[in-house]
Amino acid sequence: MRSLEGQLHLCAINTATLGHREPLAKTLDRIARAGFGGVAPWRREVEAIGATAAARHLRAVGLTVTGYCRSAYLATCDEAERRANMSANIKALDDAAELGAQCFVLVVGGAHGVKGGLVGARSQVHDGVAELYLEARKRGVPLAIEPLHPTYASDRSVVNTIRQALALCESVAPGDNAMLGLAIDVYHCWWDPDLASSIASAGQAGRILGYHVCDWLADTQDRLMDRGMMGDGVVDLPGFRHLIELAGYRGMVEVEIFSEQRWWKVAPDEVLSVCADRLQSAC
Ligand code: ZN
Numbered sequence: 307m308r309s310l311e312g313q314l315h316l317c318a319i320n321t322a323t324l325g326h327r328e329p330l331a332k333t334l335d336r337i338a339r340a341g342f343g344g345v346a347p348w349r350r351e352v353e354a355i356g357a358t359a360a361a362r363h364l365r366a367v368g369l370t371v372t373g374y375c376r377s378a379y380l381a382t383c384d385e386a387e388r389r390a391n392m393s394a395n396i397k398a399l400d401d402a403a404e405l406g407a408q409c410f411v412l413v414v415g416g417a418h419g420v421k422g423g424l425v426g427a428r429s430q431v432h433d434g435v436a437e438l439y440l441e442a443r444k445r446g447v448p449l450a451i452e453p454l455h456p457t458y459a460s461d462r463s464v465v466n467t468i469r470q471a472l473a474l475c476e477s478v479a480p481g482d483n484a485m486l487g488l489a490i491d492v493y494h495c496w497w498d499p500d501l502a503s504s505i506a507s508a509g510q511a512g513r514i515l516g517y518h519v520c521d522w523l524a525d526t527q528d529r530l531m532d533r534g535m536m537g538d539g540v541v542d543l544p545g546f547r548h549l550i551e552l553a554g555y556r557g558m559v560e561v562e563i564f565s566e567q568r569w570w571k572v573a574p575d576e577v578l579s580v581c582a583d584r585l586q587s588a589c
Contacts, residue, residue, distance in 0.1 A: 318344030325570030379415025380434025487513035509553020537588030
């Protein structure tokens with residue numbers, strides 16, 4: 307396994323970690339100044355200044371875009387919503403191409419309100435990924451399906467395990483691992499009894515496009531907004547990264563922490579400094 311000590315250029319910061327409290331340009335400056343090699347920005351931040359300006363700023367500070375966050379849902383309540391989300395996603399792909407993003411992250415949507423419930427939602431997601439994949443291929447932007455923890459199946463994602471996401475990739479784009487793969491987030495996947503074999507299969511298929519870290523707090527207060535800093539929770543982070551790298555992943559390690567009550571109240575530079583420390587000591 308690669309050592310991350312003194313290797314912050316192998317590490318990236320998802321801007322959600324800083325709580326979206328400042329304009330993108332300022333956030334990019336901070337992340338670059340702290341020595342990180344990459345960043346994963348969100349659509350609303352990029353759209354606020356335009357992709358062209360964002361891309362220019364990214365080049366100026368020398369940050370790689372590990373992933374562009376994130377898709378509008380592919381499972382929807384009705385046709386009007388489906389169309390609106392698809393055009394938002396196509397626009398996001400244009401922006402991702404301009405940013406030179408290594409992937410566009412897909413959070414596919416939950417079952418609530420979808421015709422046919424869970425089964426219907428999964429079927430819509432399959433069709434949505436297939437449609438978006440054709441658009442992504444035209445633009446040369448890989449799609450990374452991010453499986454979310456099963457507690458999100460109702461409201462955020464009906465893709466809940468690495469194995470399920472991998473099967474979706476193989477069904478939509480058999481053999482095309484360059485344009486369709488997975489973003490694997492420890493927060494969503496750490497509990498999976500099939501973790502080792504699922505990661506090995508995803509790696510063998512060449513489909514691991516992103517790796518996100520944080521921690522699962524033993525006494526977590528909120529399944530969305532109370533992610534822990536690496537080392538503060540129950541996830542075996544070195545063990546997880548060992549599996550990811552054993553499977554062939556050579557991309558960056560991206561920190562993604564939603565933490566309304568804790569880290570989003572800490573000064574951004576201090577958050578980055580703790581992230582840097584924990585990446586080198588706890589990941
Ligand atoms: Zn993630």
